[in-house]
Amino acid sequence: MRDRLKLILFPAVIFVFVLFALMLGVYFYNSMPIFHREGLDIYLKNIWNAAEEAEKEYYGILAAIWGSIYTSLVALIIALPLATAYSIFVVDYSPKKLKNILIILSDVMAGLPTIIYGIWGVFVLAPLLRRYIMQPLHDHFSFIPFFSYPPLSGFSYFSAGVLLGIMVTPFASAIIREAYQMIPFTYREAAYSLGTTRLEATKILLGYIRPAIYSGTILAFGRAVGETAAVSLIIGNTFNLTLALFAPGYTISSLIANQFGNAFIYSYMTSALFAAGLALFIIGLAVNILGIHMLRRWERNVKL
Numbered sequence: 001m002r003d004r005l006k007l008i009l010f011p012a013v014i015f016v017f018v019l020f021a022l023m024l025g026v027y028f029y030n031s032m033p034i035f036h037r038e039g040l041d042i043y044l045k046n047i048w049n050a051a052e053e054a055e056k057e058y059y060g061i062l063a064a065i066w067g068s069i070y071t072s073l074v075a076l077i078i079a080l081p082l083a084t085a086y087s088i089f090v091v092d093y094s095p096k097k098l099k100n101i102l103i104i105l106s107d108v109m110a111g112l113p114t115i116i117y118g119i120w121g122v123f124v125l126a127p128l129l130r131r132y133i134m135q136p137l138h139d140h141f142s143f144i145p146f147f148s149y150p151p152l153s154g155f156s157y158f159s160a161g162v163l164l165g166i167m168v169t170p171f172a173s174a175i176i177r178e179a180y181q182m183i184p185f186t187y188r189e190a191a192y193s194l195g196t197t198r199l200e201a202t203k204i205l206l207g208y209i210r211p212a213i214y215s216g217t218i219l220a221f222g223r224a225v226g227e228t229a230a231v232s233l234i235i236g237n238t239f240n241l242t243l244a245l246f247a248p249g250y251t252i253s254s255l256i257a258n259q260f261g262n263a264f265i266y267s268y269m270t271s272a273l274f275a276a277g278l279a280l281f282i283i284g285l286a287v288n289i290l291g292i293h294m295l296r297r298w299e300r301n302v303k304l
Contacts, residue, residue: 027281030274034059037268042275046241054267061276063241067157067249068280071231072224074161074245075168079224080217082165083172088202090173091180103177110170118230121163122155126234129162130154134246149244155236158245163234164224172220175295179212180205211294218291226284228253252280 034042038059045060090102134151141147149156183205191201206213236248237258256273263269 024281027274027278031271031278034268034271034275042272043279046239048239050266050269052266057266057268059268059272061252061255061272061279063239064250064252064255064276065279066241067160067235068225068251068253068283070157070249071161071164071235071251072221074158075164075224076217076221078162078165079169079172079220080213082169083176083216083220084206084213086169086173087177087180088206090177092198092202106170106173106177110174113229114167114227115229117163117167118233121159121230121234125163125166126154126159129159134158138246145243146245149242149247151246153236153248155234155248156246157235157249160231160235160249160251161245163230164227167227167230168220168224171223172216175216175219176209176213179209179216179295183208211297215291215294218287218294222284222287222291225251225287226253226280227251228257232257252276256280 042060043065044062045058046062047058047060049056049058051057086102086106090099090106094102130151130153134154134156137147138150142150187205187208188201191204196204231251232254235251235254237250237254238248240247240249242249256276259269260273263273
């Protein structure tokens with residue numbers, strides 16, 4: 001019976017693998033013209049020169065790669081403590097009647113269409129950040145490179161990172177919460193039997209699920225680095241390569257979303273955007289594989 005079930009399910013596995021390979025092949029194939037013309041400069045230069053004459057076209061997406069990584073790191077700095085604190089509160093401190101409500105609320109936030117976050121970010125989050133955080137920091141600490149750029153509109157790496165942090169917090173929280181709930185009850189009893197306070201016991205238990213926290217963080221990073229709609233609305237969409245948090249920028253996904261509509265006019269822009277998509281594909285794949293590997297390894301250790 002088991003062998004028969006494997007035989008029935010195997011075509012679905014093959015289909016998913018073939019679909020994945022075809023997607024990767026499409027990106028490679030459509031990226032070849034720009035690779036033949038510019039080589040790895042497409043990933044090492046910060047230039048976007050679209051011209052009607054093919055000889056004058058030149059593309060480099062380094063600023064977009066930097067923007068994707070930079071905003072995702074800002075998001076993780078915000079999301080990791082929020083997700084961890086939320087998970088601990090839900091499991092250990094929230095009343096039973098409130099616990100299910102908080103879990104459902106977190107799951108609903110994780111499943112909301114990202115465009116909703118984007119619109120909220122444009123009309124609410126960015127103005128608030130500019131007025132109460134970005135402008136004061138620039139006024140008093142502009143000598144620090146991170147705060148040196150004047151926040152003219154509020155659309156910046158910082159705003160995009162904060163919005164991404166809010167968006168991925170429910171996603172990371174779900175992973176951390178599940179891991180925290182899986183801790184054997186005997187471990188909790190052992191911690192309290194040593195005379196630890198509730199806070200000290202929580203610290204001990206968090207140390208036990210540290211790999212799961214890392215994997216949740218990495219998977220949240222993979223989610224953040226590929227976000228498109230919300231980031232496109234709030235990041236400013238400018239080719240900047242800077243550490244200044246309040247400067248507008250680009251991410252790979254926002255670059256593709258903004259430029260693909262008119263890419264057919266130019267000889268090499270479509271290929272350049274496919275090369276950008278290929279970079280995002282590889283980054284996201286590597287990050288997610290690493291996160292899933294760490295999570296599975298921790299789960300095996302828990303079962304042992």
